[in-house]
Amino acid sequence: MSDRPADRRRLRIIGVGPGDPDQVTVEAIAAMRSVDFFLIVDKSGVSTDGPDPLVAARERLLARHLDEPPTLVRVSDASRERRAQFTGTDEQYRAAVRAWHEARVDKYLDALAEHAGDVGFLVWGDPAFYDSTIRIVDQIAERTDVQVDVIPGISALQLLAARHRLVLHGVGRPLHVTTGRALAEAVDGGADNIVVMLNRDVALRGLDDWWIWWGGNLGTADEILVAGRVGDVRAEIANARGTLREKAGWMMDVFLLRKDA
Template sequence: MRVRILGVGMGPHHVTCEVADALRACDYVLATEKSADDGLLAARREVAAAHGVPVVVVPDPDRDRAPGDYEQAVRDWHRARVAVYEDVLRARGGTAALLVWGDPSLYDSTIRVVESLAERLPVEYDVLPGISAPQLLAARHRIVLHPVGRPVHVTTARRLREDVTAGQRNLCVMLTGSLDLTGLDDWSIWWGANLGTDSEELAAGRVGDVAGHLEDARLRARQRAGWVMDVYLLRAPE
């Protein structure tokens, strides 16, 4: 048995030659379904179909979206995914592909899940990179993610306040469940939703000037795609 963890950016037009070659060599794509109208599953099917690979779909285990202990809830969810994937691999064997949005190294748990699988099954695995959301964001806005000689701090919306309080001044923020920029009016923002898709939305400027438009833009992206994924760069004034 083998599992190939393949970064696919935001869909077929972001699949690198390396990933395309690996995908065509797989027996099937293993994908989860979150709902009956799962737009991300549809996009995975499109990637697989472009390379002639069938898709095996399993229900995504339920996840507590408002847990008292966030990290424990995520661990429980990962264990449930391991069990679901294990059932398929035991039944089918062969080489399975897991298609990861963006790049597997950034705020994605597929590598951790497959590491756990490898403790339970005689499975080999490898990882191939994809185009990440921060890369797309920088390209769309024609910017460098950090000032000259300075760092960029990659974080999540859940940790934004904590990181700002700790002194971070240049942050790339992912996993934006909600967009709370209260008190950051004089900061600069470069924002994007559903980057690289037909429902892409972009905005940039002083937070105080553009914040009122961002929720409308997020809503437009969600209405067009059925889902929304956004990322933004937030930079303190000099």
């Protein structure tokens, strides 16, 4: 039994896995069925030239797991300057991200004021890995009386390992998880077993003799896998990234880099 007051609305952050509806957990399905509506960020015209393909992907996922058509409240995303385009300092970039989060909080609060009931936020993969939904919803909770909970999801890290039949770390050894823009820093710091996420580009300069296990749009019908010595498969990965963008309208990739295979 929940001790939540009857009039206190709940904001549920639901990890829905990397794309395959079969990889949505039983707990996540129950959470999706428990809310009154879903707040969906629509990046049409902001991060995409046309309709946001990830909105359609979420709609398909909900249709698969809900008995009744869901209520979707679409919120247009606030504009932001991408890290690859940013010319300021790291602190200025972090300030720009904070401003973007605050703008999204304001948009969510407006939507919450217009719609009653419990709310679901569908997060690709797992909310703990390189996603800002928890931070944003926590800011909402500071400004209004709500209960927040988080339902974990299958992460692309897990699916990458499963698809390539990998243990991500050596026996008793660490695993370094970072972003594409911080990869060079990780290598310079001595990391030699690295999972890389959030890749606008795949910069693998100076790593020709390393080994890579790469996956793009994991868990979808368009999934592509590549593995091999970096110097041998760099072009194949670049082609796969372009193919996914053209075919699916979006591309998310993750890969493991290891100095010694």
